[in-house]
Amino acid sequence: xxxxxxxxxxxxxxxxxxxxxxVNLSFTNASLFMAISAFALIFLLFLxxxxxxxxxxxxxxxxxxxxxxVAKMINDTAGAAAKPFFPFIFTLFMFVLFCNMVGMLxxxxxxxxxxxxxFVLAAVVFIGVTILGFVKHGIKYLELFVPKGVPAVLxxxxxxIEIISYLSRPVSLAVRLFANMMAxxxxxxxxxxxxxxxxxxxxxxxxxxxVALTGLEILVAFLQAYVFAILTCIYLNDAxxxxx
Amino acid sequence: xxxxxxxSTRLExxxxxxxxxxxxxxxxxxxxxxxxxxxxxxxVAAVVVGTTLGFIFDNWFGTKPILIICFFFIGVxxxxxxxxxxxxxxxxx
Numbered sequence: 113x114x115x116x117x118x119x120x121x122x123x124x125x126x127x128x129x130x131x132x133x134x135v136n137l138s139f140t141n142a143s144l145f146m147a148i149s150a151f152a153l154i155f156l157l158f159l160x161x162x163x164x165x166x167x168x169x170x171x172x173x174x175x176x177x178x179x180x181x182v183a184k185m186i187n188d189t190a191g192a193a194a195k196p197f198f199p200f201i202f203t204l205f206m207f208v209l210f211c212n213m214v215g216m217l218x219x220x221x222x223x224x225x226x227x228x229x230x231f232v233l234a235a236v237v238f239i240g241v242t243i244l245g246f247v248k249h250g251i252k253y254l255e256l257f258v259p260k261g262v263p264a265v266l267x268x269x270x271x272x273i274e275i276i277s278y279l280s281r282p283v284s285l286a287v288r289l290f291a292n293m294m295a296x297x298x299x300x301x302x303x304x305x306x307x308x309x310x311x312x313x314x315x316x317x318x319x320x321x322x323v324a325l326t327g328l329e330i331l332v333a334f335l336q337a338y339v340f341a342i343l344t345c346i347y348l349n350d351a352x353x354x355x356x
Numbered sequence: 357x358x359x360x361x362x363x364s365t366r367l368e369x370x371x372x373x374x375x376x377x378x379x380x381x382x383x384x385x386x387x388x389x390x391x392x393x394x395x396x397x398x399x400v401a402a403v404v405v406g407t408t409l410g411f412i413f414d415n416w417f418g419t420k421p422i423l424i425i426c427f428f429f430i431g432v433x434x435x436x437x438x439x440x441x442x443x444x445x446x447x448x449x
Contacts, residue, residue, distance in 0.1 A: 269430075276406045276427075276434040277441075284401030284438075288393060339394055346445070 117301035121225055121294065142229070145221045149210040157206075178206065185342055190349040197348060200240075204233065205341035212293060212333035216326070224336075225293040227286060234285035237344050245351035255354065285343055289336050296329045395442055399435040406431015 123140050130137045160175030168176060182202045186194050194201075208224060215222025223229050245253040257274040258267070303325060306318035410427025414420055 273430055273434045273437060276409065276431055277402055277438050279409075280398070280402035280405040280431075280434060280438065283405050284397045287401055287404075288397040291397070292393065335393075343394070 117298045117305065120221070120297060120301060123226070141221050142223055142226065145214060146211065146223050146229075149207065149214045149223065152214065153206050153210045178202075182341065185338075186345055189342060189345040190352065193352045194345065194348050201341055201344055201348075204237070204344060205337055208233070208289065208340050209334065209337035212337055213330075215293065215297065216330055216333060222293050222297055224289055225297055227290040230289040231282070231286040233289075233340075234282040237285065237347065238282035241344075241347045241351045244348070245354075248352060249354050253351070253354065256350065281343075281347060285340065289340055292332055292336050296325070296332055300325055300329060391446060395439055398438040398442055402435035402438050403428070403431040406434060 123142050125138045125140055127139050157175055160171040182205055211223045214220055257271050262270050303318045303322045307315040406427045410424035414423045
């Protein structure tokens with residue numbers, strides 16, 4: 113086994129190489145673990161909603177709790193107007209959560225520790241919210257970049273600053289999830305390497321750290337999925353209810 | 357009769373415990389770690405976006421060092437505005 117802490121993030125091809133024009137569409141370990149997360153999610157939700165009991169079973173309880181958790185989050189941050197977007201945000205939250213949690217299993221691959229994955233998710237949110245804003249408010253959506261009560265002299269500068277602030281949304285959304293997951297998994301691997309290299313005499317301290325860090329990582333995995341979803345709700349709120 | 361009284365006192369104790377838990381939750385919010393991470397990346401992201409935009413515009417207009425410097429500082433300003441905005445949003449909650 114490699115002791116390189118970054119080795120776990122390597123993407124390699126599984127199966128035959130598929131090229132569509134210039135695009136390499138081969139099935140990689142990243143695609144495999146994305147598929148595993150998605151199927152685990154579908155399986156759990158299917159199992160939970162299979163038998164609709166009056167007194168819920170454990171599986172039904174989990175699905176109902178996740179449903180009401182996301183519904184409450186949308187209601188608190190974006191209001192009733194965002195209700196039609198519940199399926200999107202629920203899917204996003206559960207997918208990120210499952211990718212993070214599947215990554216916590218030993219020998220698995222953390223999909224969300226690659227910035228291209230998180231950036232695509234963030235870009236989908238960003239582009240979708242921007243289109244929604246223009247559809248809902250037309251050209252008036254650009255008022256988002258013009259704060260009220262600013263003197264006319266400062267306006268050009270403020271507009272540029274606001275546009276950059278708006279453009280930084282997907283970057284911050286993507287970098288946050290990616291950096292947290294990558295840093296956490298690298299740290300776990302580094303402490304794991306210490307256990308091996310210090311051996312039976314000194315290895316107990318890093319082993320304890322490893323156990324504690326695993327707990328912390330599970331917390332972070334949940335928290336990052338939550339932050340991703342709640343920020344999506346906040347951006348959705350900005351697009352739906354234009355007030356500054 | 358005795359049984360009922362016992363139940364009512366136990367109910368009261370349980371209610372008090374729940375109240376205490378709720379108060380604790382308000383004081384020490386569990387998602388404060390998430391908030392801290394959120395604010396820090398918001399500041400960095402705006403600076404990165406600003407600088408990248410400056411770099412791209414420099415290549416377009418051939419004004420090599422000027423625009424990247426300007427947009428770096430604009431990015432810093434945007435980052436600070438981002439932080440202020442999200443801090444205000446947190447206070448609102």
